[in-house]
Amino acid sequence: MKPGKHTVISRAIDSKGRMQPTEKDDEIALKKTYWEAYQQIFREFELST
Amino acid sequence: MPTNSMQTKVIRSNRLTRRELFSKTSAATAAVLLSQFALPELVFPGEDDDEEHVPFLNLPRVTRKMLDWETLDSWLTPRDQVFDVHHYNVPAVDASNYHLELTGLVDKPLSLTIDAIRKRAAAEELMTLECSGNGSSPGFMGAVYNSRWTGTPLAALLKECGVKPGATEVVFFGHDTKNETIRKVTVEVPFGRSMSIEDAMNPRILLAYARDGQPLERRNGAPLRLIVPGWYGIANVKWLKRIEVRNRRYMGRFMGRDYVTLRGERQGNEVVFVESSVARMNLKSIIARVTRRPTKNGLIPVKAYGAAWSDGTEIARSKFKSTAAPGGPLALMRSRDPNTRGSSFLLVWAI
Numbered sequence: 001m002k003p004g005k006h007t008v009i010s011r012a013i014d015s016k017g018r019m020q021p022t023e024k025d026d027e028i029a030l031k032k033t034y035w036e037a038y039q040q041i042f043r044e045f046e047l048s049t
Numbered sequence: 050m051p052t053n054s055m056q057t058k059v060i061r062s063n064r065l066t067r068r069e070l071f072s073k074t075s076a077a078t079a080a081v082l083l084s085q086f087a088l089p090e091l092v093f094p095g096e097d098d099d100e101e102h103v104p105f106l107n108l109p110r111v112t113r114k115m116l117d118w119e120t121l122d123s124w125l126t127p128r129d130q131v132f133d134v135h136h137y138n139v140p141a142v143d144a145s146n147y148h149l150e151l152t153g154l155v156d157k158p159l160s161l162t163i164d165a166i167r168k169r170a171a172a173e174e175l176m177t178l179e180c181s182g183n184g185s186s187p188g189f190m191g192a193v194y195n196s197r198w199t200g201t202p203l204a205a206l207l208k209e210c211g212v213k214p215g216a217t218e219v220v221f222f223g224h225d226t227k228n229e230t231i232r233k234v235t236v237e238v239p240f241g242r243s244m245s246i247e248d249a250m251n252p253r254i255l256l257a258y259a260r261d262g263q264p265l266e267r268r269n270g271a272p273l274r275l276i277v278p279g280w281y282g283i284a285n286v287k288w289l290k291r292i293e294v295r296n297r298r299y300m301g302r303f304m305g306r307d308y309v310t311l312r313g314e315r316q317g318n319e320v321v322f323v324e325s326s327v328a329r330m331n332l333k334s335i336i337a338r339v340t341r342r343p344t345k346n347g348l349i350p351v352k353a354y355g356a357a358w359s360d361g362t363e364i365a366r367s368k369f370k371s372t373a374a375p376g377g378p379l380a381l382m383r384s385r386d387p388n389t390r391g392s393s394f395l396l397v398w399a400i
Contacts, residue, residue: 001348001350001351002347003344003349005106006351008336008339008353009336010334010335010336010353010355010357012332012333012357013332013364014332014359014363014364015362015364019332020331020332020333020357026313026314026315027312030312030313030314030315030320031310031311031312031313032311032312033310033311033312034182034185035181035182035185035281035310035327036181036281036310037182037183037184038184038331038332039184040334041108041184041190041335041336042107043107043336043339044105044106044107044108045104045105045106045339046103046106047103047341047349047351049344049349
């Protein structure tokens with residue numbers, strides 16, 4: 001990777017083809033309570049030389 | 050391909066490090082080995098000496114009794130990183146006078162001491178237990194842990210008692226209580242959760258008295274708690290007092306008023322809001338930590354370590370990507386879960 005700020009994210013897929021949703025997918029975006037927070041999670045970090 | 054002897058060595062070793070594994074085989078084979086033979090002790094192997102931890106900018110480190118992802122190096126979560134949540138009081142239950150009642154719509158009600166429970170057939174469950182609120186904010190990411198639970202299977206007890214025709218569900222009550230006000234009436238109620246008869250007959254559900262080979266801690270439900278693999282923490286009732294088979298839907302606070310997910314669902318052109326009780330865990334993954342090596346030719350070698358878990362459905366694969374990574378395709382690691390049937394942390398590292 002080049003020096004600078006980067007964002008990484010992971011996504012799981014199960015044997016039934018179900019995929020971990022993003023924050024923008026309906027099942028997360030339309031959820032109004034905080035339980036079951038299984039959206040993809042961004043991690044930000046910075047690399048310097 | 051890995052040899053049988055190599056597989057045997059991996060399986061027999063409690064703490065075979067990645068360095069040891071790489072010294073005996075190629076990097077590619079080692080990666081395959083680690084993903085295919087990811088025994089609990091192997092899932093987060095130690096890093097190489099020249100890897101340097103890169104802190105995350107947007108997510109704070111945990112500060113108390115929760116999983117510290119960035120230092121995780123074993124499958125079983127250290128005791129001091131095991132979270133606990135209680136909604137009512139934290140009762141001190143005297144094990145020497147303890148009785149578990151199994152009542153309601155059964156042919157043969159039972160009252161069992163902790164010694165009687167310990168003398169019954171024992172089983173173990175390796176599983177991931179997650180708070181359903183875990184991940185709801187950047188500072189609340191470590192309310193999840195792995196344990197080896199020991200207890201006696203619930204299903205066998207229910208069969209022994211004989212569930213009567215017409216019974217629809219099983220309710221689990223704890224010793225913890227609190228005054229609750231419902232429509233201006235205040236009464237003291239016990240903590241309770243329920244599940245259908247069919248769900249309760251899952252042979253993997255345990256009445257657990259030990260975690261990682263040690264008696265339960267008071268904060269984690271001593272002397273006996275319910276362990277329901279693949280269900281969020283709220284269903285794993287602590288300080289068990291009574292198990293009651295019923296023919297009416299139990300709608301205690303933690304089934305019908307709290308731990309209720311409100312979600313909009315698209316029905317044609319409209320969004321209909323539906324409330325559902327928090328129960329089974331969802332498919333999830335997380336990047337646990339990122340490491341780097343010294344810069345070489347202007348580029349920095351980076352590794353990401355992570356984990357995935359589910360309600361027990363096998364995890365087919367995990368993808369990792371960097372939105373700022375130069376140079377084309379993003380790494381994809383496949384992994385499987387040989388021991389814990391999907392409800393498990395897994396290695397999903399990428400290079």
